[in-house]
Amino acid sequence: MTSHVYHPREIEQQAQDYWDEEQSFKMSESSEGEKFYCLSMFPYPSGRLHMGHVRNYTIGDVISRYQRMQGKNVLQPMGWDAFGMPAENAAMKNNVPPARWTRENIDYMRTQLKQLGFAYDWQRELATCDPDYYRWEQWLFIQLYKKDLVYKKTAAVNWCPNDMTVLANEQVIDGCCWRCDTAVERKEIPQWFMKITAYADELLTELDNLPDWPEKVRTMQRNWIGRSKGIEVVFGIEGQDTGLKVFTTRPDTLMGVSYVAVAPEHALATEVARDNADIAAFIKECEHAGTSEASIEALEKRGLDLGLKAIHPISGEQVPVYVANFVLIGYGEGAVMAVPAHDQRDWEFAQKYQIPIRVVITPEGYDGDVDALVSDAAHVDKGVLVNSAEFTGLNFRQAFDAIAAYLEKNDRGRVRVNYRLRDWGVSRQRYWGAPIPMINCPDCGVVPVPEDQLPVVLPEEVVIDGEGSPIKKMPAFYQTTCPECGHDAQRETDTFDTFMESSWYYARYASYDQGESMLDQRADYWLPVDQYVGGIEHAILHLLYARFFHKLMRDAGLITSNEPFSRLLTQGMVLKDGSKMSKSRGNTVDPQELVGKYGADTVRLFTMFAAPPEQSLEWNGNAVEGASRFLKRFWKLVTDNDHLDLLAAWKGPGNVPAVDWQNADADCRKWRHEVHCLLQQSNRDFAKYQFNTVVSAGMKLLNLLYDVASARHSGTVGNTYDALLAEGIDILIRMLAPIVPHICHALWGLGGVGGALLDANWPQADPQALLRDNIEIVVQVNGKLRGKINIAAGAEQQQIEDAALGDDNVQRFIKGRQVRKIIVVPNKLVNIVVS
């Protein structure tokens, strides 16, 4: 005898044991069926799963299970983004090595993932801190070094002079160190860079070949890459031989330049600062903003006249040179020409420092006072050149070409494409990361570690003291011999940015056990990832770096596809009380407690129901109760009375349902119509991955089946009700299987249905059941709802109009007025326009 009470713990354990024993999710390459690679962004092993993880992984799991029921060969792997700063912080706090802390977290979080019933192929699990993983990243880096795609140069870091350590941007709070509150300094040190700019054009144009990425992500990436065509202009500097290069996209405004400005780190500024205390102090002050662009750009725009004179490349006129805190050293040439009349920021700066504002662009046909154009703000629109010597009268296009030609002829500039995108700095002065496989030899310079000496293994038994990376003080690690000359040499002690590991893990899952190479031919079977799921916060950096890596691996001959992720779903944040759930805010909800109290299916159901995947999800404890209530009702309906027998009779092995629906009574036909409408809607929403309305359809279907069941038990109805109830239950179980797999697995088994639910066919609506004899049509008068009419499905336009005009309430609103127009929207609405 079956229990009518839902016991999630028992049935979830049984379902998970079944999947384990059957190795249901262990996948291999197969020529049968289309492959479908579904991937969720792997977690940083911070200790415990949070609701954001649960949401991310439930979405991925629902998609995986759904695609599998569509007959595809679905791979869904999982792993750990195991390197990173939090492990070092935890190490300091708890006096435990980062490696141990990380591995313990992984073990705990793996258990949590298993409890949630995610359909992962665990044999492919990887952790990026494993030398068998990062050795291939080191290997690729060396190949890229040989191809001149990586290089070393100096770049700024945040430096805490008290702790004698480099700080991440996150660790700089209001220009000060987060631990000791000392004012942070900017420090230039040599670092490794990867030439992502060499791929800027492809990264940009290939975005057009990603139609299944959200448009917003593609737009953000386009803007981030920031391709612009402009002119590199050289201003002379009075009394100096070398000129000052600036880049502008508005050469048409060149004759309106009234000053130029350089970044605080620019060589010109540094030089002047040497014997000018004010300038030096200003530059020093700018350093306290740290290195992040947000903090620099949010500053009040300030500057100082360097006392130098720049020589205009066309007029020969002298204009002042400022050092300004809003000029970014990393963009363009680290220097800008300023045209206050036609750029808002320059305009504000000029107002503040009483610099002349010279109008050189006016709207076409403008004959008013030119200065009036810029009295309140800059005039930034393109137009016609004025006061521009020989260029006067030209439009933007003409001026661009003419000025470019003039500058090129006089060797004062050239047309150039500029990118906002900068090369990727991958050096980190931290311990818990993959060692950069390079050796510094006093004689030979930089020498890569020979391939047969890889991996360069990170020592794991270390003490973290907060003053720099322990391997920098560990001769056993850094002392080595030069592979070229054999003399004493030192290893690089910086480690890779952890974005390196997360840029190629998706590919390694395909070749997870390959010990001889980074990837093998299996990667080309599984790649590209068909569906990638992760947080919108990764829209730019991670996704751009992974795209870049994919192209690097392609050009290294490892794979043949051009892009890593065919389709992308960016899930929204999990919020509580309006802000992101986070430890620091203290507003977290522990999914573990919820799973313990309600079971995994309830947590999965709530997560899918509360909001569509792409939107932020507001946490609501009461709504979890609602999800649990639904599952109890679902269990009860299916196990109640003789319902399991009905399901067995309908669906059991060898049974072929043959029902004469045409001769069922009107209520039965109406109900069946609704069942199939709900199924149709659910299928449409499933295909769109809009799971909240799928759940809603499931809830409606359950409510409806309760009505059917009670009509059936009243005893006065025909046996088509038995069939309808069984059909409805069958549909509901299969429809909800991807979302709440445990309860569906259990009910499917109890119903004596042969075969695993995992591989059951997806239910399809019966076209016959979707047809209706009568249709309700809404009647509006002047766009306002005034009545509803019921009319035969194939009614003529005239019949519909007559019926609409004949409605009593409609009559009240058209009486004594003239009907000017009647708009009929087939099967939906009539709008009577009266005057």
Add this chain to the structure above:
RNA sequence: GCCGGGGUGGCGGAACUGGUAGACGCGCCGGAUUCAAAAUCCGGUUCUGGCAACAGAGUGCGAGUUCGAUUCUCGCUCCCGGCACCA
């Protein structure tokens, strides 16, 4: 500051290609059951007026296009994400 996204009842959200605003769920109110409570079941629930039928208002604010706008256009406002060393 720059780039991107969002704003609908008391709450989460729904509304297919511009066509009934508020599906589904939560909460709340009323009822059944119970000695009582929990659980469960039934009914109601945008606001205002009305016993009701119904009417008026209503999708952040202000304009516009349209027979008709949550949906399209423009301006504003508030909130969220990213800004290259958090992951």
